[in-house]
Amino acid sequence: xxxxxxxxxxxxxxxxxxxxxxxxxxxxxxxxxxxxxxxxxxxxxxxxxxxxxxxxxxxxxxxxxxxxxxxxxxxxxxxxxxxxxxxxxxxxxxxxxxxxxxxxxxxxxxxxxxxxxxxxxxxxxxxxxxxxxxxxxxxxxxxxxxxxxxxxxxxxxxxxxxxxxxxxxxxxxxxxxxxxxxxxxxxxxxxxxxxxxxxxxxxxxxxxxxxxxxxxxxxxxxxxxxxxxxxxxxxxxxxxxxxxxxxxxxxxxxxxxxxxxxxxxxxxxxxx
Amino acid sequence: xxxxxxxxxxxxxxxxxxxxxxxxxxxxxxxxxxxxxxxxxxxxxxxxxxxxxxxxxxxxxxxxxxxxxxxxxxxxxxxxxxxxxxxxxxxxxxxxxxxxxxxxxxxxxxxxxxxxxxxxxxxxxxxxxxxxxxxxxxxxxxxxxxxxxxxxxxxxxxxxxxxxxxxxxxxxxxxxxxxxxxxxxxxxxxxxxxxxxxxxxxxxxxxxxxxxxxxxxxxxxxxxxxxxxxxxxxxxxxxxxxxxxxxxxxxxxxxxxxxxxxxxxxxxxxxxxxxxxxxxxxxxxxxxxxxxxxxxxxxxxxxxxxxxxxxxxxxxxxxxxxxxxxxxxxxxxxxxxxxxxxxxxxxxxxxxxxxxxxxxxxxxxxxxxxxxxxxxxxxxxxxxxxxxxxxxxxxxxxxxxxxxxxxxxxxxxxxxxxxxxxxxxxxx
Numbered sequence: 001x002x003x004x005x006x007x008x009x010x011x012x013x014x015x016x017x018x019x020x021x022x023x024x025x026x027x028x029x030x031x032x033x034x035x036x037x038x039x040x041x042x043x044x045x046x047x048x049x050x051x052x053x054x055x056x057x058x059x060x061x062x063x064x065x066x067x068x069x070x071x072x073x074x075x076x077x078x079x080x081x082x083x084x085x086x087x088x089x090x091x092x093x094x095x096x097x098x099x100x101x102x103x104x105x106x107x108x109x110x111x112x113x114x115x116x117x118x119x120x121x122x123x124x125x126x127x128x129x130x131x132x133x134x135x136x137x138x139x140x141x142x143x144x145x146x147x148x149x150x151x152x153x154x155x156x157x158x159x160x161x162x163x164x165x166x167x168x169x170x171x172x173x174x175x176x177x178x179x180x181x182x183x184x185x186x187x188x189x190x191x192x193x194x195x196x197x198x199x200x201x202x203x204x205x206x207x208x209x210x211x212x213x214x215x216x217x218x219x220x221x222x223x224x225x226x227x228x229x230x231x232x233x234x235x236x237x238x239x240x241x242x243x244x245x246x247x248x249x250x251x252x253x254x255x256x257x258x259x260x261x262x263x264x265x266x267x268x269x270x271x272x
Numbered sequence: 273x274x275x276x277x278x279x280x281x282x283x284x285x286x287x288x289x290x291x292x293x294x295x296x297x298x299x300x301x302x303x304x305x306x307x308x309x310x311x312x313x314x315x316x317x318x319x320x321x322x323x324x325x326x327x328x329x330x331x332x333x334x335x336x337x338x339x340x341x342x343x344x345x346x347x348x349x350x351x352x353x354x355x356x357x358x359x360x361x362x363x364x365x366x367x368x369x370x371x372x373x374x375x376x377x378x379x380x381x382x383x384x385x386x387x388x389x390x391x392x393x394x395x396x397x398x399x400x401x402x403x404x405x406x407x408x409x410x411x412x413x414x415x416x417x418x419x420x421x422x423x424x425x426x427x428x429x430x431x432x433x434x435x436x437x438x439x440x441x442x443x444x445x446x447x448x449x450x451x452x453x454x455x456x457x458x459x460x461x462x463x464x465x466x467x468x469x470x471x472x473x474x475x476x477x478x479x480x481x482x483x484x485x486x487x488x489x490x491x492x493x494x495x496x497x498x499x500x501x502x503x504x505x506x507x508x509x510x511x512x513x514x515x516x517x518x519x520x521x522x523x524x525x526x527x528x529x530x531x532x533x534x535x536x537x538x539x540x541x542x543x544x545x546x547x548x549x550x551x552x553x554x555x556x557x558x559x560x561x562x563x564x565x566x567x568x569x570x571x572x573x574x575x576x577x578x579x580x581x582x583x584x585x586x587x588x589x590x591x592x593x594x595x596x597x598x599x600x601x602x603x604x605x606x607x608x609x610x611x612x613x614x615x616x617x618x619x620x621x622x623x624x625x626x627x628x629x630x631x632x633x634x635x636x637x638x639x640x641x642x643x644x645x646x647x648x649x650x651x652x653x654x655x656x657x658x659x660x661x662x663x664x665x666x667x668x669x670x671x672x673x674x675x676x677x678x679x680x681x682x683x684x685x686x687x688x689x690x691x692x693x694x695x696x697x698x699x700x
Contacts, residue, residue: 091663094315094660103505118421119425128589129586129587132587133587
């Protein structure tokens with residue numbers, strides 16, 4: 001198994017090199033659906049699995065700051081499809097050792113659980129609105145785990161020297177707070193670099209920006225981003241560090257066992 | 273301009289001043305994930321609560337008056353985790369300085385398939401929201417009624433928990449609590465309770481309820497088991513328990529409260545229903561009075577629960593539950609108890625409603641929880657407001673409102689315990 005895992009890693013690294021090589025730039029992509037599908041995989045499905053530590057700096061319009069820090073484990077069941085996430089919080093003090101688990105489904109509602117250590121309680125949470133604050137930050141749940149591509153229509157508005165510019169609109173406008181959004185996708189990495197959301201009055205009110213991309217095991221990876229709530233003036237900056245891909249996590253990592261006894265094997269910070 | 277380098281150096285030396293664009297307070301990412309972490313964490317809390325009326329059985333109007341320090345420590349030794357949580361509190365209601373060891377345990381993977389947790393710990397399972405059928409781990413009703421944080425509803429016990437994950441499709445948990453750990457029940461110290469013998473509420477000192485505890489012996493321990501699994505998105509579980517009623521619901525011939533032996537068998541399911549989460553749970557309580565002839569002993573009971581939770585609009589969640597407690601051999605009980613006016617209903621029913629609304633970027637939470645019994649005609653309302661001023665400071669205010677038609681029913685007896693409270697907490 002270890003051997004095939006290594007082979008898999010090699011193939012993907014090779015694939016990433018090919019994708020990033022000048023050859024692949026020869027012809028621009030022209031189909032909006034293909035672009036957003038590839039961008040989705042580039043943002044949320046790198047490798048078969050991954051671990052990362054993240055911290056958020058939440059700043060309101062008055063300059064008051066709060067911090068969140070957590071470790072995310074992810075395992076893909078299918079590229080572009082279902083995924084499992086485990087999020088273990090270490091800061092602030094009132095959420096320390098709280099664990100959040102999501103089974104993300106692209107064809108049905110997600111399953112979500114929360115482990116509250118003070119009560120030793122595994123709480124099942126109803127799927128609910130994914131465009132609500134993720135742990136008090138300006139990021140939405142959906143920004144962290146990815147928005148289902150089937151929820152929106154996509155059109156290629158423009159292809160510049162560096163970006164594919166995609167205009168998107170919700171199929172069910174009543175289900176979201178935006179009327180439309182525009183995404184600038186980097187042509188080389190296929191990572192969405194900027195997303196601008198407009199409300200029903202066509203006013204720009206929300207912006208998500210990638211501030212830093214680094215190469216991790218051959219995968220271009222977002223290591224710093226920011227979301228700005230232009231109405232309230234609040235922002236949240238998120239940093240990722242200690243990122244590892246293709247660790248060989250098993251499906252069993254994403255079960256109640258891990259909620260009650262967090263999987264140290266994967267959560268502990270890698271030595272290199 | 274000779275001073276300039278010094279000024280900059282001075283600025284760099286100032287603690288907490290960062291020249292980086294984004295200031296996370298430090299740049300270390302914390303060291304809680306590393307081997308050598310020895311950080312002490314916890315909180316300080318001031319809490320006060322008072323009755324909204326007087327209780328004729330008690331002189332004290334305060335229901336909560338305490339300064340609490342919680343210290344938490346956890347550390348890995350190799351792959352074995354040691355964790356401890358200790359509360360120290362100065363209590364102005366039950367006067368004195370108290371310590372409460374909430375946790376002191378080691379947890380580790382004994383094998384790839386077996387997790388062990390040994391020591392003082394809080395334990396929870398089952399699907400109910402503040403209603404417990406198959407969860408017979410110790411509760412603290414005094415904390416719950418007085419407005420301490422929800423997590424204090426669970427009392428710790430010295431237990432050994434083994435969880436086996438080696439089978440396909442089902443996991444097994446076994447919990448052994450060698451020394452029977454009963455609930456911290458309402459005993460007349462902080463709140464009065466209804467005494468059928470007095471026909472009224474009584475309280476400490478004369479009415480201090482001191483039951484006879486089972487002897488400390490190997491056969492007087494508690495054993496709880498759960499077999500659980502998941503099919504698709506639906507979770508199922510089977511439960512078993514062997515021990516004692518967690519509250520002294522029976523009496524010996526001398527009129528002293530006792531803990532009868534109890535066995536419980538049960539089952540639960542939880543899964544996606546419509547746009548929310550549905551759950552159902554059943555439990556069969558088998559006590560010592562199988563025929564129901566002894567009015568001093570609790571009869572067998574069948575308990576059933578159904579519930580549903582859904583997010584109504586963004587950040588507003590509603591939960592509904594319906595609970596039935598069916599006392600068995602009711603005819604025998606009716607014949608034997610001499611026509612007691614305090615006999616509980618054969619089919620006691622309780623409906624609960626939870627509303628939870630998060631506002632202001634999740635910093636403000638409005639909570640409503642209510643128990644209402646159409647059969648006992650009584651209720652218990654728990655509104656509360658929680659506000660996080662920042663990552664360290666938070667305030668909570670709320671009320672515990674009891675009432676009912678009769679003075680002897682489950683919630684009705686606590687009418688004079690109705691209180692409001694506030695808590696200020698600094699977490700570190």
